[in-house]
Amino acid sequence: MTEIKNIGSISVPNSLQGKTVQPEKGENFEALLKDAVNKVNTIQNEAEKAIQELSSGGDISSAVIAMEKADLSFQVMLEVRNKLLSAYEEIMRLQI
Amino acid sequence: MDNFAIFKVSASALDAQRSRMNTIASNMANIHSTQTESGGPYKRKEVVFTTLPIGSENPSALEGVKMAQIVDSQEPFKKIHEPGHPDADKDGFVSMPNINIMEEMVNMMMALRAYDANVTTFNMSKTMFLKALEIGR
Numbered sequence: 001m002t003e004i005k006n007i008g009s010i011s012v013p014n015s016l017q018g019k020t021v022q023p024e025k026g027e028n029f030e031a032l033l034k035d036a037v038n039k040v041n042t043i044q045n046e047a048e049k050a051i052q053e054l055s056s057g058g059d060i061s062s063a064v065i066a067m068e069k070a071d072l073s074f075q076v077m078l079e080v081r082n083k084l085l086s087a088y089e090e091i092m093r094l095q096i
Numbered sequence: 097m098d099n100f101a102i103f104k105v106s107a108s109a110l111d112a113q114r115s116r117m118n119t120i121a122s123n124m125a126n127i128h129s130t131q132t133e134s135g136g137p138y139k140r141k142e143v144v145f146t147t148l149p150i151g152s153e154n155p156s157a158l159e160g161v162k163m164a165q166i167v168d169s170q171e172p173f174k175k176i177h178e179p180g181h182p183d184a185d186k187d188g189f190v191s192m193p194n195i196n197i198m199e200e201m202v203n204m205m206m207a208l209r210a211y212d213a214n215v216t217t218f219n220m221s222k223t224m225f226l227k228a229l230e231i232g233r
Contacts, residue, residue, distance in 0.1 A: 061110040065218070069100055072225055079229050 036077065043073045099225065101151045101158050106218040108148050108160030113211040115163045116143045120204050127195045130183040137183075138193040140169035169194055 047070035050063040119141040129138040144167060148160035171194040179188030 059111070059114075061114065062107060065103055065107045065110075068218075068222060069103060072100075072222065075226070075229060 033080075036080070040073045040077045044070045046070070102221045103218065104150045105158050105160045106214050106221070108150070108162055109214040109217075110211060112143075112145055112161045112163055113207050113214065116207045117204070117211075119143050119166060120200055120207060123193075123195050123200050124197075124204075126193060127197060127200075129193060130181070130190060137173055137191045138195075140171065140193060140195045141166050142169055143167075 043066075047063075047066040050058065050066035054060060054063040123140050126138040132138050144164045145161050146164035148162040149158075150160045151158040173191040173194050175189045176192050177188055178184055178190045181190045184190045
């Protein structure tokens with residue numbers, strides 16, 4: 001029994017004691033992501049507006065360009081999301 | 097997103113070429129107009145382009161284009177002998193607009209080619225943008 005008790009007295013390395021991960025000051029990732037998604041949404045709305053203007057005599061090239069912008073920003077967002085998901089899956093696969 | 101500034105340059109060029117096409121269309125339509133609201137025959141219209149700085153950097157590498165003004169051509173009118181025409185002068189000559197149809201055709205082709213080139217620029221920058229998403233894949 002004494003041996004078993006002794007295990008408890010094995011000291012934890014000093015460097016690991018009392019350390020908690022402090023959230024970084026300033027912008028956190030959540031806010032950053034939210035901001036980016038909002039931006040993409042704004043661009044999507046602009047494209048929709050351009051298409052509506054097209055039906056009421058707007059310029060075709062500006063509508064097409066607004067659509068392209070929406071497409072590209074959406075793809076960037078999709079890429080970030082894919083990266084995020086693969087990082088999450090990588091962590092879930094970790095053996096403890 | 098400042099990545100899209102390059103698209104603004106292409107968009108401004110497309111706009112500019114469209115306005116050039118508009119003036120060519122009105123030149124073509126009025127090739128025989130001997131009367132205008134301001135009096136006299138129709139004068140050939142030409143567009144003048146100027147740069148349009150885009151983006152906040154100084155000096156900016158991104159410069160779009162915009163229409164500065166539309167000017168009336170100062171070339172002399174063509175005189176055609178047509179005594180029965182209501183706008184004929186006392187010698188029977190009518191002043192016709194100073195439009196050369198060949199010149200307008202060439203201008204139209206140039207506007208079209210310039211539009212084409214700017215669409216290609218747009219597509220290429222889009223391809224570049226999409227390629228950037230493939231980095232590290």
